[in-house]
Amino acid sequence: MTLEVFNVLSRKKELFKPVAEGRAHMYVCGPTVYDQSHIGHAKLYLSMDVIVRYLRYLGYQVRYVQNITDVGHLLDTGEDRIMRGVRRERLEPMELTERYTRLYFEDMDALGVLRPDISPRASGHIPEQIELAQQLIERGHAYHVNGSVYFDVPSWPGYGRLSGRRLEESEAGARVSVLDEKRHPADFALWKRADAEHILQWSSPWGRGYPGWHAECTAMATKYLGQPFDIHGGGLENMFPHNECEMAQAEASAGVPFANYWLLAGSLTIDGVKMSKSLGNSVTIKDALARWRPEVIRTFILSSHYRSPVDFTEEAVNAAGRGWERLNGAANLVRQQLRSAGDGAVDPEFSRFLDGQRAAFEEKMNDDFNAPAAMGVLHDLTRQVNTLLNAEQPANRPTLELIDRFYRDTAGAVLGILAEERARATNAVREAGLIQLLIELRQQARQEKRWAEADQIRQTLRELGVALEDRPDGTVSRIIG
RNA sequence: GGCGACGUGGCCAAGUGGCAAGGCAAGGGUCUGCAAAAUCCUGAUCACCGGUUCAAAUCCGGUCGUCGCCUCCA
Numbered sequence: 388m389t390l391e392v393f394n395v396l397s398r399k400k401e402l403f404k405p406v407a408e409g410r411a412h413m414y415v416c417g418p419t420v421y422d423q424s425h426i427g428h429a430k431l432y433l434s435m436d437v438i439v440r441y442l443r444y445l446g447y448q449v450r451y452v453q454n455i456t457d458v459g460h461l462l463d464t465g466e467d468r469i470m471r472g473v474r475r476e477r478l479e480p481m482e483l484t485e486r487y488t489r490l491y492f493e494d495m496d497a498l499g500v501l502r503p504d505i506s507p508r509a510s511g512h513i514p515e516q517i518e519l520a521q522q523l524i525e526r527g528h529a530y531h532v533n534g535s536v537y538f539d540v541p542s543w544p545g546y547g548r549l550s551g552r553r554l555e556e557s558e559a560g561a562r563v564s565v566l567d568e569k570r571h572p573a574d575f576a577l578w579k580r581a582d583a584e585h586i587l588q589w590s591s592p593w594g595r596g597y598p599g600w601h602a603e604c605t606a607m608a609t610k611y612l613g614q615p616f617d618i619h620g621g622g623l624e625n626m627f628p629h630n631e632c633e634m635a636q637a638e639a640s641a642g643v644p645f646a647n648y649w650l651l652a653g654s655l656t657i658d659g660v661k662m663s664k665s666l667g668n669s670v671t672i673k674d675a676l677a678r679w680r681p682e683v684i685r686t687f688i689l690s691s692h693y694r695s696p697v698d699f700t701e702e703a704v705n706a707a708g709r710g711w712e713r714l715n716g717a718a719n720l721v722r723q724q725l726r727s728a729g730d731g732a733v734d735p736e737f738s739r740f741l742d743g744q745r746a747a748f749e750e751k752m753n754d755d756f757n758a759p760a761a762m763g764v765l766h767d768l769t770r771q772v773n774t775l776l777n778a779e780q781p782a783n784r785p786t787l788e789l790i791d792r793f794y795r796d797t798a799g800a801v802l803g804i805l806a807e808e809r810a811r812a813t814n815a816v817r818e819a820g821l822i823q824l825l826i827e828l829r830q831q832a833r834q835e836k837r838w839a840e841a842d843q844i845r846q847t848l849r850e851l852g853v854a855l856e857d858r859p860d861g862t863v864s865r866i867i868g
Numbered sequence: 869g870g871c872g873a874c875g876u877g878g879c880c881a882a883g884u885g886g887c888a889a890g891g892c893a894a895g896g897g898u899c900u901g902c903a904a905a906a907u908c909c910u911g912a913u914c915a916c917c918g919g920u921u922c923a924a925a926u927c928c929g930g931u932c933g934u935c936g937c938c939u940c941c942a
Contacts (some may be wrong), residue, residue, distance in 0.1 A: 416942060509942095550871075618903090623936070654873095656936085698880090698935090757882075759891095759892080767890075770906095775907055841902090
């Protein structure tokens with residue numbers, strides 16, 4: 388059983404073969420840190436997170452690099468976001484980007500997105516970007532004009548290979564007026580001359596300036612991952628021009644391929660339309676977290692394939708949430724029963740069943756990280772688990788441990804949708820004790836058929852977010868909402 | 869206009885040649901003091917039209933519709 392990934396470069400599924408046996412080097416274009424992260428970022432980085440997690444599950448030693456774009460393209464044409472942020476908050480540019488870098492990590496941590504192994508800042512890699520531009524000039528794929536350096540697109544026949552675009556097809560200046568100093572409208576900046584009002588600028592062989600649009604990703608990806616490296620991830624919406632330009636720069640300067648596999652995630656819409664500030668429909672990650680727990684947001688996003696577009700609607704997230712409760716409820720009940728389970732031998736039939744389900748889970752994930760199908764396997768499994776947990780014969784410890792292991796490995800380590808146990812904090816210990824006391828008081832009331840009292844305890848706890856469920860073998864509690 | 873993705877039951881969604889996974893919602897049953905949870909049962913000619921094939925949601929052509937991108941937001 389082997390991993391196959393859909394490579395955007397070839398537009399088909401290919402066997403994953405890393406450059407170095409047992410290792411996986413992966414780069415993903417990170418955020419520009421000028422404002423709060425929104426749910427679209429969550430979709431992208433969550434998709435990539437599960438890819439990284441599964442590669443690790445398979446035993447690959449992963450090096451995951453994701454840049455932080457803190458170098459603004461500060462020429463204020465009225466749309467520059469970093470400048471806008473700087474004015475809005477009256478901060479130094481680096482103060483602004485530092486603030487939003489921290490918030491970004493905070494949001495990702497909250498969503499259970501594992502941190503990249505390296506988070507290089509563009510501002511910390513100016514020399515590498517200058518060097519890239521120099522190499523391209525030396526190789527005849529870039530030229531210097533008035534303090535700026537442009538990539539000479541017509542000189543590089545590979546341009547367009549990723550996005551499938553041909554030069555003639557693009558309408559020059561469709562959105563932005565063409566600068567006349569460029570030789571060809573498709574040429575793009577590697578280094579830009581800085582005017583006096585630019586706040587962030589650096590010295591270069593061509594005078595004061597700042598790096599071009601795509602330079603940082605090329606420079607940092609190859610610096611930390613080598614060239615070629617294994618996987619370049621990102622969002623489909625950046626395939627052109629950003630990814631295309633990155634690749635052209637890298638390959639034209641080094642003469643070898645850039646990344647072997649391009650894995651691009653589908654984008655996210657809200658109620659059917661693109662999220663944008665001007666439409667006023669953006670949802671920040673903090674907004675979403677205020678409404679749903681992180682595991683539910685993950686379940687929702689992972690319920691469609693990473694390459695597919697996702698439409699974020701209240702109804703869909705709620706439905707995903709209820710599905711998550713079923714999975715998590717079963718995993719939770721396994722843990723609760725484990726506390727009082729008796730010894731015994733592993734149920735051989737159930738053990739075989741689990742082996743089959745694990746193979747099925749891996750088969751789905753091996754097929755281009757098909758998380759929604761893998762989640763389907765977990766639901767099938769959960770039906771059997773629930774049946775076992777509700778059987779007259781209580782399951783024994785070794786069998787429960789196997790099931791627990793299964794949930795932790797798949798729903799937990801790979802998909803990241805298992806609720807964290809929060810038994811560590813002292814408050815949580817105290818809370819668990821209080822809940823247990825109430826369960827016992829209610830149990831007495833029930834035995835004495837004082838139903839009103841019993842129901843009141845249950846109702847009040849429910850309003851506080853704790854659901855009680857009476858089972859033949861006792862009452863269990865579940866944190867809800 | 870160009871490039872690309874997509875259109876599967878009320879909703880979400882897997883499935884790329886061989887009787888259409890799974891979740892949510894709905895109805896019915898079991899269990900239960902009640903409730904909740906769980907479990908069982910019930911539902912789709914896969915946007916439309918034409919073609920290829922013994923066989924198509926799946927391949928080819930066309931139509932309609934939705935979304936994304938088209939050079940400095942990375």
